[in-house]
Amino acid sequence: MNNLFVYLEIEEGTVAEVSLELLTKGRSLANQLHCRMEAIAAGANLDGIAQQVFPYGVDVLHIFRDERLSPYTTMPHTSILVELFKKEKPQICLMGATIIGRDLGPRVSSALGSGLTADCTSLEIGDHEEKKENKIYKDLLYQIRPAFGGNIVAWIINPDHRPQMATVREGVMKKEILDPYYKGETVEHTVSDFVKDEDFVISIIDRHIEKSKVNIKNSPIIVAGGYGVGSRENFQLLYQLADVLGAEVGASRAAVDAGFTEHERQVGQTGVTVRPKVYIACGISGQIQHIAGMQDSSIIISINSDPNAPINAIADYVITGEIEQVIPKMIKYYRKNTK
Amino acid sequence: MSCEIRVYRYHHEKTQKNTEKKQTKLTKMTFNIIVLAKQVPDTRNVGKDAMKADGTVNRAALPAIFNPEDLSAMEQALGIKERFPGSRITVLTMGPGRAAEILREGLFRGTDDGVLLTDRAFAGADTLATSYALSMAVRKIGKYDLIVAGRQAIDGDTAQVGPQVAEKLGIPQITYAENIEAIDKNKITVKRRLDNGVEVVECPLPVLITVNSSARTCRQRNAKLLQKYKHARTVSERQVENLDYIDIYSSRPYLNLTEWSVADVEADPVQCGLSGSPTKVKKIENVIFQTKESKHLTDNDADIDGLMRELIENHTIG
Numbered sequence: 001m002n003n004l005f006v007y008l009e010i011e012e013g014t015v016a017e018v019s020l021e022l023l024t025k026g027r028s029l030a031n032q033l034h035c036r037m038e039a040i041a042a043g044a045n046l047d048g049i050a051q052q053v054f055p056y057g058v059d060v061l062h063i064f065r066d067e068r069l070s071p072y073t074t075m076p077h078t079s080i081l082v083e084l085f086k087k088e089k090p091q092i093c094l095m096g097a098t099i100i101g102r103d104l105g106p107r108v109s110s111a112l113g114s115g116l117t118a119d120c121t122s123l124e125i126g127d128h129e130e131k132k133e134n135k136i137y138k139d140l141l142y143q144i145r146p147a148f149g150g151n152i153v154a155w156i157i158n159p160d161h162r163p164q165m166a167t168v169r170e171g172v173m174k175k176e177i178l179d180p181y182y183k184g185e186t187v188e189h190t191v192s193d194f195v196k197d198e199d200f201v202i203s204i205i206d207r208h209i210e211k212s213k214v215n216i217k218n219s220p221i222i223v224a225g226g227y228g229v230g231s232r233e234n235f236q237l238l239y240q241l242a243d244v245l246g247a248e249v250g251a252s253r254a255a256v257d258a259g260f261t262e263h264e265r266q267v268g269q270t271g272v273t274v275r276p277k278v279y280i281a282c283g284i285s286g287q288i289q290h291i292a293g294m295q296d297s298s299i300i301i302s303i304n305s306d307p308n309a310p311i312n313a314i315a316d317y318v319i320t321g322e323i324e325q326v327i328p329k330m331i332k333y334y335r336k337n338t339k
Numbered sequence: 340m341s342c343e344i345r346v347y348r349y350h351h352e353k354t355q356k357n358t359e360k361k362q363t364k365l366t367k368m369t370f371n372i373i374v375l376a377k378q379v380p381d382t383r384n385v386g387k388d389a390m391k392a393d394g395t396v397n398r399a400a401l402p403a404i405f406n407p408e409d410l411s412a413m414e415q416a417l418g419i420k421e422r423f424p425g426s427r428i429t430v431l432t433m434g435p436g437r438a439a440e441i442l443r444e445g446l447f448r449g450t451d452d453g454v455l456l457t458d459r460a461f462a463g464a465d466t467l468a469t470s471y472a473l474s475m476a477v478r479k480i481g482k483y484d485l486i487v488a489g490r491q492a493i494d495g496d497t498a499q500v501g502p503q504v505a506e507k508l509g510i511p512q513i514t515y516a517e518n519i520e521a522i523d524k525n526k527i528t529v530k531r532r533l534d535n536g537v538e539v540v541e542c543p544l545p546v547l548i549t550v551n552s553s554a555r556t557c558r559q560r561n562a563k564l565l566q567k568y569k570h571a572r573t574v575s576e577r578q579v580e581n582l583d584y585i586d587i588y589s590s591r592p593y594l595n596l597t598e599w600s601v602a603d604v605e606a607d608p609v610q611c612g613l614s615g616s617p618t619k620v621k622k623i624e625n626v627i628f629q630t631k632e633s634k635h636l637t638d639n640d641a642d643i644d645g646l647m648r649e650l651i652e653n654h655t656i657g
Contacts, residue, residue: 106499110506115617161617206539321638
C-alpha cells in the first residue's frame with residue numbers, strides 16, 4: 001500500500017527507454033519515502049520484462065497478459081490502472097510523457113479524481129505548509145515544470161489526492177542500473193478481473209512504425225536554430241554547418257512553429273532533451289522551455305545578433321553577430337584546417 | 340416583363356429546392372459535432388515585457404489568440420460538415436467574457452453555434468476542474484456524435500483536457516489525430532500520430548478526438564460569414580459595449596451568442612475552479628540561469644578563426 005508505481009511502456013517485448021529512466025528516478029524517490037517501487041506491464045509478449053526491469057530496483061512487477069492489450073489502446077490500459085490503483089492506493093504514479101503516457105495519464109487521473117502534471121522536468125520530495133489551514137503536508141511530490149510557453153517554472157503539488165501523478169519526457173531523467181542481481185516479486189493478474197470486453201472499443205486497422213530519420217538525442221554535436229534564423233532558407237546554413245561538422249540540426253519551438261524545420265528536431269521541454277558535447281545555438285533567444293532541454297550540453301556556443309539574449313548567460317562562447325556572416329566563416333575555417 | 344421574370348425565378352427556386360430535398364433524402368446523414376476551443380495568450384511571441392518585475396506573467400502584454408490546435412480540430416469538423424451538409428457544429432469554450440471572440444471566429448468559418456462557459460467560480464481551474472465544467476456543458480448541449488478538440492493548448496501544453504472530458508462523459512477517445520479519414524453513423528476512421536509512426540484506428544460514435552498540429556491547417560474566415568456574424572455578441576458583451584443598434588438582436592436571433600454559468604450547466608460549484616482542482620501551484624519561479632563565465636566574440640574573421648582553432652585543438656570538434 002501507498003507505494004510508488006511506474007507504468008511500463010512496452011513495444012514488442014522491450015521496455016521503452018523512458019520507462020527505464022523513470023524506474024531510476026522512481027527508485028530514488030521511493031528510497032526517500034521509505035516505500036516500495038512497483039511497476040505495471042500490460043501487453044502480450046511479457047516474458048522478458050522482469051529481467052529487464054528488476055535491475056532498476058523494482059520490488060513488485062504487476063503482469064497483465066492478454067493478446068488484446070498489445071498494441072496499446074486507451075480504454076483497457078485505463079481500466080487496468082484504475083482498478084489496480086483502487087486496490088493498491090499508490091501515493092505516486094509516474095509515466096512517460098509519450099503519446100501513450102499523455103493519452104493514458106489524463107484518463108486515469110480523471111477516473112480517480114487525482115491530479116496529474118504533464119512534462120515534468122524535475123521531481124523532488126518535500127513538505128508543504130498550508131498556512132491558512134495551519135496544516136503541514138509531509139513528503140509530497142514536487143512536480144516541477146516550465147509553464148506558460150516556457151516563460152516561468154511552476155512547482156505543482158497534489159496535497160489531498162492520491163496518487164500524485166506525473167509524466168516525464170524521454171531523456172529528462174538518467175537511467176542507471178541499481179543492481180544487476182536485484183530481485184523483486186512478480187504478480188500475475190487475471191485481466192478479465194480488471195478489463196471489460198467493452199473496453200476493446202477501438203480497433204487498429206493499420207499501423208506502421210517509422211524509425212525517425214532524425215537522431216538528435218544521440219548526436220555529439222548539435223547545430224540548433226531559433227526564430228532569429230529568420231527563414232526556412234536561412235536554416236539551410238545550419239544544415240551546411242551540421243553537414244561539415246558531422247552534427248545534427250536542432251531547433252527551438254519558435255523555429256518549428258514558424259515552419260523553419262520539422263517538429264522532430266525540436267529541443268526543449270516539449271521536444272527532445274539533449275546532452276551533446278557541443279551545442280551551437282543560432283538565433284535562439286533562450287526561453288526556459290528550450291534551456292531545460294539543452295542546458296547539460298558540455299559546451300554551448302551562442303550566435304545571436306542580440307548581445308542580451310538570455311541564452312548568452314549559460315553559453316561558454318557568445319558570438320555577437322549575424323548568422324549569415326558567422327556560419328560561412330566557421331565552415332570555411334573548418335574545411336581549411338581539418339582533413 | 341418584370342412580372343414574368345419573377346414568375347420564372349420563383350419556378351426556378353422551387354425546382355432547385357425540390358432537387359435539394361431529394362438529394363438530402365437520399366444521402367441524409369448528418370452529424371452533431373462539438374468543438375472544444377480555448378482562447379490562449381500567444382506564448383509564441385513573448386516579448387521582453389511579458390514578465391512583470393515580480394516574476395509573474397503580464398497577461399496584458401500578450402495578444403489573445405485561438406489556440407492553434409483547436410483551429411485544426413475545428414477544420415476537421417468543418418470538413419465533415421462539407422461532406423455531410425446539414426451537420427451541425429457547436430463551438431464550446433470556457434473563459435472570461437472576451438473569450439466570446441473564439442465563438443465568432445468559429446462562425447466566420449462556418450460553424451453553426453457557440454457557447455461560452457463563463458463564471459467567476461471557474462477561475463483557477465486545473466485540467467480536471469476544467470474538464471468537469473466542459474463535460475457538464477456538453478451534457479447540456481445534449482445530442483452529439485463527435486467531439487473534437489486540439490491536442491493541447493499552447494499556454495499549458497498538458498494535453499489533458501481532451502481525454503479527461505472523454506472520461507467524464509464515458510466515451511472513448513482518439514488522441515493525436517492527424518485526419519478523420521471516414522465517418523458514418525456507426526463508426527469513424529482516424530489516422531493518428533504515434534511517437535515513431537502512424538496508426539489508423541476505427542471507433543464507434545460518439546467519440547472524442549484530439550487533433551495534432553500535423554493535421555491540415557484551418558481555413559480562413561469567409562467574407563460573407565464575417566459580414567453576417569460580425570455583430571454576434573453574448574448578453575454580457577452587449578451590456579458592456581452598450582450597443583445602440585440593439586434591435587438587431589431580436590430581428591436576427593443568430594447574432595445572440597449563448598453564455599452559460601455554473602448554475603446554467605447544473606455543475607457542482609465545489610468541483611469547479613480552485614476548489615475542484617487537485618493540483619495546486621506551490622510556487623512560480625522566474626528562472627535565473629546559472630550564469631557561466633562566457634567568452635565574448637565578434638563576427639570578425641580573427642574571432643571566428645580563433646574559436647574554431649580552439650575547438651579543433653582540444654578535440655571538441657573534428
